Amino acid sequence: MSPFNKSNSSRPGRPATGQAARGQAAGRKPGSKSPKHRGYRPEADQPKKNRWETAERNASRAQEQADRPGGRRYDRDDRTSGRPNWEPRTPGGSNSRFGGGRDDRDARNGARGGNDRGSRYDRDDRPARGGYDRDDRGSRFGGGRRDERPARGGDDRFRDERPARGADRGDRGGYDRRDDRDRAPRTEGRAPFVRRDDYGSGRPARHDRPARDDRGSRGGFDRDDRRPARDERPGRFDRDDRRSRFSRDERPARGGFDRDERPSRGGFGSDERRPSRGGFTGDDRRGSGREQRGGQSRSDFYPARDEASSWAPEADVKLEKLQAEMVTAAEVEGTTWGDLGLGDNITRQLQAMGAETPFPIQAATIPDVLAGRDVLGRGRTGSGKTIAFGAPLVEKLMENGGGKKRAMGRAPRALILAPTRELALQIDRTVQPIARSVGLFTTQIYGGVPQGRQVGALSRGVDIVIGTPGRIEDLVEQGRLDLSEVVVTVLDEADHMCDLGFLEPVQRIIRETAQLTPAGDRAQKLLFSATLDRGVAKLVDEFLVKPAVHEVAGEDQASATIDHRVLLIEQRDKVRVIEELASGEGKTLVFARTRAFAEQLAEELGDAGIPTTSLHGDLNQGRRTRNLQQLTSGRVNVLVATDVAARGIHVDDISLVIQADMPEEYKTYLHRAGRTGRAGKEGTVVTLITRQRQRKMGELLGRAEISAPMEQVRPGDRLIAEIAGA
DNA sequence: AAAAAAG
Numbered sequence: 001m002s003p004f005n006k007s008n009s010s011r012p013g014r015p016a017t018g019q020a021a022r023g024q025a026a027g028r029k030p031g032s033k034s035p036k037h038r039g040y041r042p043e044a045d046q047p048k049k050n051r052w053e054t055a056e057r058n059a060s061r062a063q064e065q066a067d068r069p070g071g072r073r074y075d076r077d078d079r080t081s082g083r084p085n086w087e088p089r090t091p092g093g094s095n096s097r098f099g100g101g102r103d104d105r106d107a108r109n110g111a112r113g114g115n116d117r118g119s120r121y122d123r124d125d126r127p128a129r130g131g132y133d134r135d136d137r138g139s140r141f142g143g144g145r146r147d148e149r150p151a152r153g154g155d156d157r158f159r160d161e162r163p164a165r166g167a168d169r170g171d172r173g174g175y176d177r178r179d180d181r182d183r184a185p186r187t188e189g190r191a192p193f194v195r196r197d198d199y200g201s202g203r204p205a206r207h208d209r210p211a212r213d214d215r216g217s218r219g220g221f222d223r224d225d226r227r228p229a230r231d232e233r234p235g236r237f238d239r240d241d242r243r244s245r246f247s248r249d250e251r252p253a254r255g256g257f258d259r260d261e262r263p264s265r266g267g268f269g270s271d272e273r274r275p276s277r278g279g280f281t282g283d284d285r286r287g288s289g290r291e292q293r294g295g296q297s298r299s300d301f302y303p304a305r306d307e308a309s310s311w312a313p314e315a316d317v318k319l320e321k322l323q324a325e326m327v328t329a330a331e332v333e334g335t336t337w338g339d340l341g342l343g344d345n346i347t348r349q350l351q352a353m354g355a356e357t358p359f360p361i362q363a364a365t366i367p368d369v370l371a372g373r374d375v376l377g378r379g380r381t382g383s384g385k386t387i388a389f390g391a392p393l394v395e396k397l398m399e400n401g402g403g404k405k406r407a408m409g410r411a412p413r414a415l416i417l418a419p420t421r422e423l424a425l426q427i428d429r430t431v432q433p434i435a436r437s438v439g440l441f442t443t444q445i446y447g448g449v450p451q452g453r454q455v456g457a458l459s460r461g462v463d464i465v466i467g468t469p470g471r472i473e474d475l476v477e478q479g480r481l482d483l484s485e486v487v488v489t490v491l492d493e494a495d496h497m498c499d500l501g502f503l504e505p506v507q508r509i510i511r512e513t514a515q516l517t518p519a520g521d522r523a524q525k526l527l528f529s530a531t532l533d534r535g536v537a538k539l540v541d542e543f544l545v546k547p548a549v550h551e552v553a554g555e556d557q558a559s560a561t562i563d564h565r566v567l568l569i570e571q572r573d574k575v576r577v578i579e580e581l582a583s584g585e586g587k588t589l590v591f592a593r594t595r596a597f598a599e600q601l602a603e604e605l606g607d608a609g610i611p612t613t614s615l616h617g618d619l620n621q622g623r624r625t626r627n628l629q630q631l632t633s634g635r636v637n638v639l640v641a642t643d644v645a646a647r648g649i650h651v652d653d654i655s656l657v658i659q660a661d662m663p664e665e666y667k668t669y670l671h672r673a674g675r676t677g678r679a680g681k682e683g684t685v686v687t688l689i690t691r692q693r694q695r696k697m698g699e700l701l702g703r704a705e706i707s708a709p710m711e712q713v714r715p716g717d718r719l720i721a722e723i724a725g726a
Numbered sequence: 727a728a729a730a731a732a733g
Contacts, residue, residue, distance in 0.1 A: 419729065447731050470730040478732095501729070594727065617729065643728050664727075 316665045318703040319534035322376060325364065326553040332363035340366040342395050349437035350391060353430070359384040364550040365526075366392045374525045374547035376494075376540070378532040380555040381674025382650070385528045389416075389490045390431040393526075396488060397463055398438040400517070406439065410461040411485040415513060417506060418492045421446040421468055421621060422628055423648040427492060428466045435464055445481065447471040448621030455480050469497075469505040476512055486513035487523040489543075493647045494527035495535045495667065503538060510543055530674060531667040557670070557706045562677035563684045564708035565723060566697055571690050575601065576715040578660055579608045581686060582638045584724035586655030587631060590640040591672050593661035601660060602640040615641040646671045650678065656724070659687040662696070666703035673706075686723055 335358055337347040358366065361379030368375050369392035379385050393414050400413075416431070418424040424446050432442045443457040445467030454471070458481055465472070465481070475481035489510055491497050497506050514523045525543050527536055532551075540547065569577050582588045582605055590605075592598040595616040602614035613627040613636045624644075631639040632651050639645070640660075646668055654676045663669045669687075676683025687708075689697050694710065701708055713719050 421730085450733060451731090452733065468730055471732090474731045496729090499729090505730070646728090 316700060316703065318666060321533055322378070322549050322551075324376070324378060324549040324551040326551060327360045327364040328553045329360050332358060332360050335363050337391070340392075341370045342366065342391055343398070343438070345437045346391055346395055346434055349434050350387065353433060355384070355387055359388075360552040360555075361385060361550065362388040362391070364552070365389070365548075368548040368550070369393065369524070369526060370395060372396075372521050372524060374522075374544040375527070376532055376536070376544075376547050376549040377526070377528045378549075378551040379528070379530060380552070380560065381530045381671060382678035383530075383552065383555065385492070385530075386427055386430045387434075389492075389526045389528055390427070390434055393464070393488050393490065394431070394434045394438060394440060396524075397435075397440055400487075400519070401440075406441075406461065408461050409459055410463070411482040412443075412458075412462050412465040413485050414464040414488040414490070415472075415483060415486045415509075416464065416466040416490040416492065417472070417497060417509065418466070418468060419496050419502060419647060420644050420649075421448060422615075422624065422644070423492065424467050425625070426648065426650060431464065431466060440464060442466055445472050445475060447474075448624075451475065451480075469502065469509060473505050473509055476509070483509065483512040484514055487517045488526065489513050489524070490526045491528070491539070493529050494539070495529045495531050495533055496647060498535045498538055506539070507542065510539070531670055533667075557704065560677055561680055561682045562673055563682070564673070564687075564701075564706050565684065566687045566689060566701075566708050566710040567720075568691055568694065568710055568712040569688050569714070573715050574660065574688060575604050577688060577713065577720060578658055579605060579610065580715060580720045581656065581658050581724045582610055582612070583608075584656060586637070587634070587651065587653055588638045588656040588658060589631075589645065589651070589654050589672075589675050590638065590658045590660055591646065591663070592640060592642060593664075595642055597660070598640045598642050605638055605640065610638055611636040612638040612640060615639055615645050617642065617644060643668060643672070645675070649675065651675065652678075653681065654678075655683055657683065657685045659685070662687055662689050662693055662700070666700045669700060669704050669706070684723060 337350055337358060338344075340358060340363060342350075359379075361377055361383050365375050365377045365388045369389065375389075377385060377388055379388065393416075397413050416424075416427055418427055424444055428442055428444050435442050440463040441461070442464040443454065443462040443466070445454050445458075445465055447468060447470045451471065451474075455475065458465075458475070465483075465486075472481060476483060491506065496502065510525070517523060522545060525539075525547075527539065527544070527547075529536075567577065578590060578601065582590065590598075590601060592601055595618040598614050598616045599618065602612045605612040613630045615624055615627050619627065627639065628645075628649070628651075630636045639651075643663075646663075648671075657673055657676045659669075659672060663672060673683075673685040676685065685708075687697065697710070711719060
């Protein structure tokens with residue numbers, strides 16, 4: 001164990017293992033007593049700790065009860081019972097001071113305490129697992145008990161044929177200690193307190209390094225270059241150098257104007273030579289001609305956004321829709337998977353999963369994906385987008401599998417990026433069985449869990465990587481994930497992946513993927529979202545060539561099976577109204593704008609006797625997974641979430657979506673609403689606003705093309721009960 | 727403001 005590791009494990013709020021964990025469970029934070037320690041805070045802790053012990057006891061009892069099969073009536077969320085009254089912390093205060101500042105990500109996140117590590121709510125979770133668990137398993141992820149794991153299609157059936165632990169979930173417990181030894185040399189000499197920013201910007205040393213264009217083709221066959229032997233590098237700035245392959249200052253300025261230096265990618269080195277950008281609008285197929293791109297219109301496509309890390313609410317602008325090839329449901333009537341070009345194994349698997357015949361969006365995109373084209377797909381929430389890219393992707397990899405199939409340590413050939421871990425997991429649950437049906441392997445790469453298991457899976461060799469940008473980029477930087485053979489890249493929720501904070505990592509990751517397939521074809525990019533709009537231009541312009549654009553005709557909001565309502569309330573009545581709305585029979589998803597409010601609401605609903613759980617970024621990953629599973633399994637009927645749950649997450653039979661806070665963006669409204677009314681079922685969306693927001697809300701609904709009555713209500717009104725019962 | 731990275 002390096003000194004770095006020691007301090008690391010006792011960072012405030014950081015989930016700990018082994019000895020440290022026992023210390024924490026007893027209310028001590030090892031190391032934090034020493035002024036030399038990073039976790040040191042001069043006093044201040046004492047009274048709070050006492051409350052903690054009580055809280056932990058209570059929570060532990062509650063969890064034990066709740067965990068017992070057929071245990072007592074669940075009248076209170078174990079998570080919230082006995083919760084101490086926190087002294088409000090300045091957001092990001094202590095955590096970012098000690099643990100944060102690792103890099104610009106923390107700077108971007110600014111005030112926030114630093115992801116899972118600094119989770120304010122982790123502690124509630126800890127006692128629930130019981131100390132003996134940790135001793136037995138040596139893992140803080142012991143909470144991932146098997147019986148609690150979400151069902152995964154086809155998983156068990158294939159367990160035996162898998163390479164050991166390959167493609168497994170990261171949070172099952174027991175991370176790989178050998179990995180620690182492997183990593184030990186790597187962390188030596190690394191300055192733990194140096195912010196990434198410091199070595200990521202303006203350091204003279206950087207200029208020694210070869211500029212990006214000197215590296216020649218990034219194409220992915222220059223392995224030696226891609227995995228520099230770290231030992232050859234000057235020791236002290238090891239990290240810095242490692243960073244270089246991905247480094248920021250080599251990146252073209254955002255928005256991707258200076259393509260000239262790049263080796264011709266698909267033939268557009270500069271804007272002038274760029275072949276019909278209109279391809280993006282589909283006019284290579286449709287001839288829309290609406291895309292007159294004179295030099296002057298550029299700023300429309302690349303709104304000059306301030307790069308500043310400070311966040312300012314942006315106006316909710318409705319960007320132009322993409323001109324797309326329309327499919328109608330009638331057209332695809334009677335089409336089979338085989339007609340679209342999928343093989344027998346995949347067809348059988350799809351049918352085993354309940355997808356008898358293709359949905360329209362699938363029928364539209366699959367042939368183009370198989371033909372090797374770049375594809376943009378827009379399908380309403382719940383319209384089957386995952387299979388639309390997952391199935392043909394697997395088919396393509398299988399066809400071109402060659403002899404490398406199942407080779408140890410083979411590099412992945414497909415990459416699927418998602419904005420949240422839960423979505424990545426969910427995508428894998430769909431794609432993995434399809435891949436398995438033809439002998440291909442997937443693995444999930446996402447943060448919040450130890451990386452050992454993921455790295456292990458990669459070193460055994462996988463075909464499809466599914467994950468979130470942060471960890472993927474991290475493993476690439478570490479040289480543990482080689483994307484140079486990735487010939488199909490999928491962005492789910494692509495418009496969201498182009499939002500500030502996501503775009504740049506995504507661009508860096510895509511730049512690491514292959515440009516050409518071994519056969520010399522262009523590597524494919526597939527972008528999918530229910531709200532695909534001009535926002536993806538930044539990626540389309542840089543990475544896609546003449547993409548096919550598809551959407552399903554007639555899938556507008558008016559045709560959806562969702563009932564929209566807006567309730568005008570007094571601010572002080574909000575919680576009460578939510579209680580009344582959430583006390584109905586069906587599954588209810590409540591959206592709050594901030595984690596703190598989500599947590600508070602969950603607590604208050606629990607106190608009101610409504611079994612409620614929560615999902616947001618202040619929970620550790622084990623807890624997140626478990627809480628979502630509680631809703632899926634029906635153990636609780638109410639989940640309060642931040643927008644982490646807004647996109648993509650599929651839970652059967654959510655009958656009511658409550659927006660405790662109005663969304664900032666019309667697209668967010670559509671995605672939140674899309675958690676209900678899935679696959680033709682009915683659902684209701686209620687948005688609570690105060691009178692001051694009335695106008696804004698009206699405009700937002702207009703952009704979303706939704707008409708909803710606005711009605712004023714007070715707690716106890718019959719209308720509320722009607723909606724709750726609906 | 728949310729999300730996304732440390733074994």
